Amino acid sequence: MMGKFSRLLIHITGCAAFLALPIVFSPDAHNLADLWQHPPAVRDFLVYLALLLFFYFNFFWLIPSFYFKRKYGGFFLIAFLCFVAIVILPGLLSAVTDGQPPQRYQWPANNPMPIPREDQPPPPPPGRFHEGPYQQPPSSHYNLILDVGHRLFLFLAIFFFPLILRIRDRWKQTEREKLNAELSYLKAQINPHFLFNTLNTIYSLAVEKSDQTPTAVIELSDMMRYVLSDAGQQMVPLQKEISYIHNYIALQQLRFGTGIPVSFTVNGKTEGKQIPPLILISFVENAFKHGVNAAENSNISINVHITGHELHFTAFNNKVTTPAAPEEGGLGIENTRRRLQLIYPGRHILDIRDETGSFTVSLVLQLL
Structure with missing residues (x-):
């Protein structure tokens, strides 16, 4: 019972920590209340939530139903469709609906790299460490590429992690079954050996017509x-x-x-x-x-x-x-x-x- 409770507690803690990442790394949303005031941060939070749901979908259904049954084509096809739904479509929709990113939300929430704003000091003049004119903030297309690339990395991590866990669990189960089979074989050899010796003992007593039979x-x-x-x-x-x-x-x-x-x-x-x-x-x-x-x-x-x-x-x-x-x-x-x-x-x-x-x-x- 304590083992099940411990596993449940680990799952709850892991899910909470994973869903907190877009809030922790957002330059605008410092708590859950601020999150809903910034659509890009909400979008990133929903993407993390979708990745979390994909983790359990992959662990409990996709891997046992397709990968372990050697249906590799269906396994990778469904995984690719999930990739499209979770990673590409949110990025395309945000590019169409949002256009340029908001003034204060210069970079995606999952890659918060601050850039100079109007209230910050001007950039250094051209010289040894900065050649050419001052570069403007990256375009929305560049932001989209970084955003999709980062989510692709997260998706691959979420994709392979439950696969590794499942393969490890199956290997352990195979080892336990092999151990149980070998132990059953060994005990099957031992038990008749004991019976043979004890019957010989009783036979000897019976031949002697012992009252202790x-x-x-x-x-x-x-x-x-x-x-x-x-x-x-x-x-x-x-x-x-x-x-x-x-x-x-x-x-x-x-x-x-x-x-x-x-x-x-x-x-x-x-x-x-x-x-x-x-x-x-x-x-x-x-x-x-x-x-x-x-x-x-x-x-x-x-x-x-x-x-x-x-x-x-x-x-x-x-x-x-x-x-x-x-x-x-x-x-x-x-x-x-x-x-x-x-x-x-x-x-x-x-x-x-x-x-x-x-x-x-x-x-x-x-x-x-």
Whole structure:
């Protein structure tokens, strides 16, 4: 809401400043009341008003309806007709109706260059800086050329400025659509990967006829509810992401029992914080995938620490001997790395240390 109000305020301020230009630069009209007493100044004010209307006409209708649809002929033809209506016709009409400019209004309001009048000192005699007889003020035709030239400059500025804005907005929209498409593709790869691993866990419990199988089904149900209802959003509450990780760890502990030491700690306030869904779970899954073996020294530690608007995440596991995994099992971390680059460019630090006896992931995020 504040963004819309700010844009509206910028438009109102810009329009008021633009319409004030013919008053500010007029040698006769020093305020709005004086403006209506001088027909040339009124003419210039109406031209500025027409240019302002053309700006919004060009921005909201002409560019989307013709330029973006590749109807370049119609686009430039309508723009030329607007140029004739705004720039040339007012100049021709003023030349026919006004004849010579008024005595006090020697130059157009948008090019106020004062010239000597009767009450001013005489011009310098011929010499080094002034050759020939004293030049009379420019004729009405010369004034007309200057007037039309100045308005042509304004028209071209008004013509190209909204075109640049529209092209920039379309480029940004294309980038956002490309980003959303790539993120959807990455999440589509991640979600089946999680489902595959959790179903394997429940399968192992069912084969063992464990009494904890119903609990595991409930944990999986909560996880799948999160994936189906929240993972499709751009951002989710941080507390939901942490609850998802907690359910995943609880599910793995049901599978491996208390023989595998697992530490999971959360420090700091999670209220009001947002995070992309499933952005942390791949690191937790990797720790269990490569750090669990009952016959070896397994140790897994997951830590989440929130300070202000920063999230510090650490996943550590000892390297142990594990069964050979399918090739696609390594998609999790690479997909997460890519998502971080897309969503948090320049606002995250990911440090992965693959050492001889351990594997550590350290992530610092600037929360939105």
